[in-house]
Amino acid sequence: MQIEFEYKPGNAIAKVKLSAGQTITAEGGAMVAMSPNMDIETTTRQRKGGSLFSSVKRLLASESFFFNHFTARDGDAEIFLGTSLPGDMTTLAVTGKKIFVQGGSYVASSQDVQFETVWRGAKNLISGESLFWIELSGQGEAIINAFGVIYSFDVDGDYIVDTGHIVAYEEGLDYTITKAGESWVSSFLGGEGFVCKFSGRGKVWCQSHSSSSFGQQLSPHLRAIKTS
Amino acid sequence: MSNKEFQFEIVAAPDYAFLDVNIPADKTIKVEASSMATMDTNIEMKTKFKGGLSRLLTGESIFINEFTAKNGSGKIGIAPSTPGDLKHIYLDGTETIYLQNSAFLASSMTINVESKWQGLARGFFSGEGLFLIRCTGTGDLFFNSFGAIIELNVTDGYVVDTGNIVGFTSGLDYEIGTVGGMKSLFFSGEGLVAKFRGNGKLWIQTKKVRPLVWWANPFRPKKG
DSSP states (O other): OEEEEESTTTBOEEEEEEOTTOEEEEETTOEEEEOSSEEEEEESSOSSSOOHHHHHHHHHTTSOSOEEEEEEOSSOEEEEEOOSSSBOEEEEEEESSOEEEEGGGEEEEETTEEEEEEEOTHHHHHHTSOSEEEEEEEEEEEEEEOSBOEEEEEEEEEEEEEGGGEEEEETTEEEEEEESSSSHHHHHHTTOOEEEEEEEEEEEEEESSOHHHHHHHHGGGSOOEEOO | OOOOSSEEEEESTTTSOEEEEEEOTTOEEEEETTOEEEEOTTEEEEEEEOSOTHHHHTTSOOEEEEEEEOSSOEEEEEOOSSSBOEEEEEEESSOOEEEETTOEEEEETTEEEEEEEOOHHHHHHHTSOSEEEEEEEEEEEEEEOSBOEEEEEESSOEEEEGGGEEEEETTEEEEEEESSSHHHHHHSSOOEEEEEEESEEEEEESOOHHHHHHHHGGGSOEEO
């Protein structure tokens, strides 16, 4: 399997080349175009294992409930995978260490990467960010997307990231939800609200823009929903 | 493709492509309605009812404006309505290009721009409008997209999400279908696809308008 990106970072799209018999699993709706010699199977979960419960969790994670498994039928095949918001895409090398990807940022993964939905509980509920993460493990590659540009850095010790800007992080790190300023009052007046405080050692992937901040900018200009 | 009638420059592609055209004295260019951003004062605009009544049904503008440079040449800046890419093709009189309804941006006067009924099965079920725009003749054609444009040389068929089609040459034909079986039809999230056959060029865009709208929907304010 060979993954190439075009038009990074503003309008990134992934072109994946598969040899005969190879499979890539993508979130529902990600397919833009493909060669005709591709077999598609739609399942509610990963092909191998995974329970219905994990599918329901994914539904709540605002990710598509369904996955499509694209397999090259005979000879080489190619598929373009895209995302709904303008922004960047990148690959994650999954090499044994677990990687946690924010709910909406998962696009696709190769066949030997396992993924599971992880509930992050009340600490995410109060921050208003995604309640679920996709936990990637196994061996292979995964494709993630972001709103804006993706950048990554290594954390050794403590580091603070605004909750709306996290895309993924590696095993070895853990985080707590906390306030950005000295007091809760200054945090909220400063517009920062909740932030993630990472500690440990590992890589963090961030996005340059927060889609929820953008959505809130649009909000007053959108037609109201009538709730009579 | 190196041939061209107008001197032009495409800037800031593929994210925010914008078109600058130099119109020679007494020459005229056709531009999609409301796409003119800037122009010299010696350029005159005429609004023409173009593309037939059918474009009225498509929700697209049925007017194409004609810009003529008087008393010497003039410059016009043309901005597509969506942030994205822009392509120039020189039609040599033998080729026909079909464009998705909103993809037409500008052309030489010698290019015929008309709506082409797709038939109910192909148009209605594709969800992308009942009409395509058919461009024939000899001269410059400019079209635009939402997101970047990818050019594919199709020889062995290709499957494209209907929302990602920008245009294609007449050597290709398509039918609307589904990916996979019945389960995929309802649950794959891929909706309907166009299955292209034949030989020709196919232009697809990296983004679709509708998923962006779905994304924005939860941000709509509530009115009690």
